[in-house]
Amino acid sequence: MSSEFARVRLSQELEQILRGMMTPRIFPKGATLFRQGSAADGIYLVEQGAVRVMLPTADNKNQLLEILGSGALLGLGDTMGSNFYRVTVIAEDHTTASFLDRQTFLQFLSSHHDFCMQVVRLLSDNLHGLYHKFRSVSAHPGRPRRRSLNEQLS
Numbered sequence: 001m002s003s004e005f006a007r008v009r010l011s012q013e014l015e016q017i018l019r020g021m022m023t024p025r026i027f028p029k030g031a032t033l034f035r036q037g038s039a040a041d042g043i044y045l046v047e048q049g050a051v052r053v054m055l056p057t058a059d060n061k062n063q064l065l066e067i068l069g070s071g072a073l074l075g076l077g078d079t080m081g082s083n084f085y086r087v088t089v090i091a092e093d094h095t096t097a098s099f100l101d102r103q104t105f106l107q108f109l110s111s112h113h114d115f116c117m118q119v120v121r122l123l124s125d126n127l128h129g130l131y132h133k134f135r136s137v138s139a140h141p142g143r144p145r146r147r148s149l150n151e152q153l154s
Contacts, residue, residue: 021108022098027091036088040078042101046070049095054088067092077123079105
């Protein structure tokens with residue numbers, strides 16, 4: 001299994017249920033998956049291709065935060081704890097990403113409590129990962145490079 005779902009150690013049954021609820025969407029290079037400030041209406045799983053995660057700056061420019069490829073789970077924190085996306089995500093290449101709307105995802109979580117703790121662990125891991133990314137960026141400024149899934153998970 002090559003996704004961040006593997007990171008939270010979902011059972012095959014739960015992964016299949018979740019994937020069965022997702023709808024694949026195709027984004028041409030340069031298309032926006034979601035924009036900072038727009039309603040956090042669900043999560044995306046990058047199936048194929050790559051995306052740029054852009055962080056808006058105070059002077060209304062976009063700073064490249066990272067480039068993510070297959071297996072990246074996008075919008076989880078905002079879908080769970082906010083009404084709006086906090087970053088902008090743009091297709092770096094021709095990209096296929098599966099989408100699961102917020103209401104369906106939250107209903108799924110309410111009926112699968114074992115999955116809730118896995119999501120909490122993933123959110124915690126993501127928070128720690130962001131902390132290390134910001135430390136790394138401040139210590140070694142420059143353009144982020146595309147990282148493999150194994151590098152993203154370590």
